[in-house]
Amino acid sequence: MSAVIDTHGHEDHGPKRGFMRWVTTTNHKDIGAMYLWFSLAMFFVGGLFALIIRSELFQPGLQIVEPEFFNQMTTMHGLIMVFGAVMPAFVGLANWLIPVMIGGPDMALPRLNNWSFWLLPFSFTILLSTMFMEGGGPNYGWTFYAPLSTSYAPPSVTFFIFAMHLMGVSSILGSINIIATIFNMRAPGMTLMKMPMFVWSWLITSYLLVAVIPVLAGVITMMLMDINFGTSFFDAAGGGDPVLFQHVFWFFGHPEVYIMILPAFGIVSHIIPAFARKPLFGYSSMVYATSSIAFLSFIVWAHHMFTVGIPLVGELFFMYATMLIAVPTGVKVFNWITTMFRGSMTFETPMLFALAFVVLFTIGGFSGLMLAIAPADFQYHDTYFVVAHFHYVLVPGAIFAIFAAMYYWLPKMTGNMYPEWLGKLHFWLSFVGMNLTFFPMHFIGLAGMPRRIPDYNMQFADFNMVASVGAFAFGFTQLLFLAIVIITIRGGKKAEAKSWEGAEGLEWSLPSPAPYHTFATPPEVK
């Protein structure tokens, strides 16, 4: 446990070998890689659960799983994808990329960084183990509304709560670390308004995290107390209110959805300029748009609660505030498109994913706007239309951006180019599979099919069948991604330092693969 002042170049010697390297590492690239692998593993676990859901919904009627187990599947799918797949993937990218992009040697607090990561496998082990406990695992939806998650929950809910606490500690420490890194480790000359967009987006995301994860901790603590210690936060018999749960949860929950999309915005703002071979259009407006989205995300939470019974002024306020978010979001989409305008574009895999992101995320944004219309939401709420909406912003939104980032920076991480044709194949199969899965959900949702129910009316049968076929196609396609990553790590065409012709930024000034320690002396940024 000795520490050194790193005055000599570290490039010459690599890390220690073996398992303990990963357990004890304080290197941001090691930790970033672990986050990314963890996220991929969780992506497959969550994906498995999704396929169980889609199998059951392939046909009307109950055939494969018990309704009770179906509930556990919808719940665990959501929890694992949100907290286990999407968030850790972005944190992993942040770890790997931010120090390199700002010309710093590592994260500001490297040991804390290791702790943030290792909490995750442990907390998810606890979470997954609840499924084997008496009464089963979480079955109350990823939003765990009280009283379903309190009075009517299986006993394992207590372990769910503690697992979420550990995850929360991990997120808070991770985001504090990112804030400290960005403010403190920038190379001389790297002013805030010269920072790469990915760094900006993560700075803002970190603020969202430190502000709302403690609120999540608060609400699960209230649950814990209601369940085990006789308090009445969510029980009207004692003067509490189940709707209070929803307010506190969504105060966390809505910023949380932006936590899952802002880093994606950042990634796309790197990739589109690179492959359009033009600088990002409207850099400073991007920064301001991202900040306004983050700010607005704190005052829109009750758009998830239009039908629950809030006062009319509340309905109106939250409706208009929500629609306001479309303005900065529109600015971003406009800027991405304008960046491409008259660019000399090529369509390598990262660009394909980024373009699909722009188009499909926008579809998700539009369905979001429809949902934001309070009177209309009375029809849409808790139907498959909502499921379609958030899968459009999360799958071709967050997850496509993660894929885009992986293809874009994989040469820098591994030193090898991935096989382009396989990447393109992965893209097209994902693109088709994902649209096949989620587009029909708009129709069955508008027609009134409720979400989270294992059986449905005959009238929804065809579209459900299509969605299930799409889901299997999308799901199995992701094995191809795993294969591509492994192939690229093991070999392939050597990547140049600047792996993409149009790529800009400090990370491309480093050799590929980037050495274990980078920027032991700060580079000069002009």
Add this chain to the structure above:
Amino acid sequence: MAGAYYVPEQSKLPIAATLASSIMMIGAGIWVVDNGQGNVYTSGPTIFAAGLVAVLAVMYVWFSTVVKEHQAGMNNAQLQRSYVWGMGWFIFSEVMFFAAFFGALFYVRNFSIPWLGGEGEKGVTNMLWQGFEATWPLMQTPSQALEASTGIAAANTVRGPGEIIPWSGLPLINTILLLSSSVTVHFAHSALKAGNDKGMSRWLAATVILGFVFVGFQAEEYVLAYTELGLTLETGVYGATFFMLTGFHGLHVCIGAIMLSIMWLRHRKGHFQPKDHFGFEAASWYWHFVDVVWVGLFLFVYIL
């Protein structure tokens, strides 16, 4: 100082921290679940205690490592700024944790309880709780009121508190104690900056003593509430918000006071210089934060 970046070598501390905190959480889970099922022979407390001891041990080793590195001159100005940022935003996250509970208090007082009592836009809920009138402090819960006025017992009747704690007694004394402790810790800081070691020691000791006296009075208040006033965690949402807010605050006072005691010891060992004492400064920020939370509590939980 270009080129003097600080990069710590590999460390076993984080994984130890992970193991310790996971064991603690698992222990707490087993304990609570077994307790709920009336199972008295539970391994929970033992596992929890083991985890807690491990957490404390790891914290001790981790912090002493940081201190030793600092004394060995390994922490450059940049790393120290990172610690400053880290502590600052950690405190902010704590503020948001309290905000959740203050928000809950605000919501029940201004929205849900009036609605349950038939006032306001969602007053129709009163239909389910006939006879309930909105009051704060909530001495009679909706389920009690329903039972009293109609004879119908709710599925689970929750009793309200018998009496509540008036702000003018112990809470007022505690306010004075805690506010003065914020002043004393500031004096300690000034003394330290002026190189006045004795002053620092004394003022800091005074702060710690004030802190622990506060905790003592708070404990006395709880005993009184449970044994004489009939005010418990289970007495409706008044009891819930009261104990959760004051309880988490009390816990933070304990942590803060322990932190300051350690700073007192470290000062005695000569760890702090007039211009180099971030450990102490961090603890004193924490202390001011705890103090500010108390002011909020005193106003919104006790007085208003």
